[in-house]
Amino acid sequence: MNSDIERRQRFELVADQVYEPLQRYLRRRANREDAADALSEALLTVWRRLEDVPSDFPLPWCYGVAKRCLANQRRGARRHLRLVERITTEASTSPSHEIDDPVLEAALSELSDSDQELLRLWAWEQLEPREIALVLETTPNAVSLRLARAKAKLESRLTRQDSSTPGQKRDGHNEEHRP
Amino acid sequence: MTDELRNRLSRLDPMSSDVPTEPVTTESSQQLLEEIMTTPNVEQPGSSGTPNKRPWIAAVAAAAVVIVAVGAVGLLSGDGDPIAATPPLELNAGGEDVMASCIAFGVEYLAPMPVAFEGTVVSVEGDAVTLDVDHWFKGGDASQVVLNAPQGMEALIGGFPFEEGTQYLITASEGNVNYCGFSGVSTPEMRAAFEEAFAS
Numbered sequence: 001m002n003s004d005i006e007r008r009q010r011f012e013l014v015a016d017q018v019y020e021p022l023q024r025y026l027r028r029r030a031n032r033e034d035a036a037d038a039l040s041e042a043l044l045t046v047w048r049r050l051e052d053v054p055s056d057f058p059l060p061w062c063y064g065v066a067k068r069c070l071a072n073q074r075r076g077a078r079r080h081l082r083l084v085e086r087i088t089t090e091a092s093t094s095p096s097h098e099i100d101d102p103v104l105e106a107a108l109s110e111l112s113d114s115d116q117e118l119l120r121l122w123a124w125e126q127l128e129p130r131e132i133a134l135v136l137e138t139t140p141n142a143v144s145l146r147l148a149r150a151k152a153k154l155e156s157r158l159t160r161q162d163s164s165t166p167g168q169k170r171d172g173h174n175e176e177h178r179p
Numbered sequence: 180m181t182d183e184l185r186n187r188l189s190r191l192d193p194m195s196s197d198v199p200t201e202p203v204t205t206e207s208s209q210q211l212l213e214e215i216m217t218t219p220n221v222e223q224p225g226s227s228g229t230p231n232k233r234p235w236i237a238a239v240a241a242a243a244v245v246i247v248a249v250g251a252v253g254l255l256s257g258d259g260d261p262i263a264a265t266p267p268l269e270l271n272a273g274g275e276d277v278m279a280s281c282i283a284f285g286v287e288y289l290a291p292m293p294v295a296f297e298g299t300v301v302s303v304e305g306d307a308v309t310l311d312v313d314h315w316f317k318g319g320d321a322s323q324v325v326l327n328a329p330q331g332m333e334a335l336i337g338g339f340p341f342e343e344g345t346q347y348l349i350t351a352s353e354g355n356v357n358y359c360g361f362s363g364v365s366t367p368e369m370r371a372a373f374e375e376a377f378a379s
Binding site for chain 1: 181184185186187188189190191192193194198200201202203208211212215216218
């Protein structure tokens with residue numbers, strides 16, 4: 001009985017820390033409904049595997065759980081929505097912000113999915129390599145290397161785009177609207 | 180340089196900290212947590228464990244599904260032409276869902292499906308789901324279709340729940356309901372894909 005109460009308290013403590021960040025994580029990667037489903041699934045997993053949750057900083061571990069919930073959702077049960085999901089995800093990951101950096105957005109989208117995800121975990125979730133490693137279930141070393149490479153790729157695309165102005169206006173007109 | 184890149188990237192974040200999320204303290208959040216904590220702590224094999232409202236989201240196991248058309252007219256021949264006036268026609272399933280390998284969804288894959296209709300579930304009973312056909316895209320003109328699951332409801336569901344009163348878009352080939360994006364709850368996007376695929 002006592003341990004039941006302790007378990008509940010521990011879960012509530014973890015939930016306090018991860019509840020909102022998990023919503024952000026999921027909404028960055030899925031539409032509202034799927035994110036809500038994945039949230040309850042992820043929290044249920046956290047509850048069931050409470051003993052495995054790192055006590056010092058549970059968030060990366062929980063991101064990893066949420067990531068698998070999303071993957072399962074996509075792979076399995078809700079596969080029928082694949083088309084719909086693609087449409088709504090595209091629609092719903094971007095509506096809340098105006099794209100004010102189309103150059104970066106374009107450069108990012110040219111990278112592989114895994115590079116993009118690394119960069120997102122780094123810049124959006126603000127995780128460090130050892131934390132990203134927990135999400136992706138790999139080693140901090142591997143993450144550092146891959147992250148460095150992904151950044152380099154992104155930066156080289158950005159320099160390329162900056163030096164060749166978007167579009168084909170190489171006839172002097174573009175001098176008028178400098179950033 | 181790297182911090183600058185990080186900052187620049189973070190400005191693309193659609194869920195930056197100024198976008199509100201639901202606090203853990205709200206009533207519905209607390210309700211969810213409570214529900215989770217009262218969920219029996221037993222791992223169910225194959226279950227993804229959503230605590231509520233998704234009774235049949237289950238294994239993705241390929242389903243042996245039989246479609247039985249009821250009503251006045253039979254269902255289809257292999258090439259999709261309706262067969263007139265055959266009594267309830269049973270189209271057997273060979274066991275494996277032909278789409279089990281889940282190729283990417285695309286209108287061009289949808290188009291060859293011999294059976295496609297939109298229907299509303301009128302009953303879910305035992306191992307049978309009955310749909311009133313709202314619209315035949317291809318392959319039949321029966322007024323009702325029964326989806327049968329000899330291997331049980333979970334096999335029939337194959338990943339998505341059938342609920343009474345909900346409208347679904349269904350495709351089938353060789354008597355098997357196709358999952359993987361080829362059947363599902365009817366949505367405007369999916370219907371548009373069906374209309375495009377089966378436009379004659």
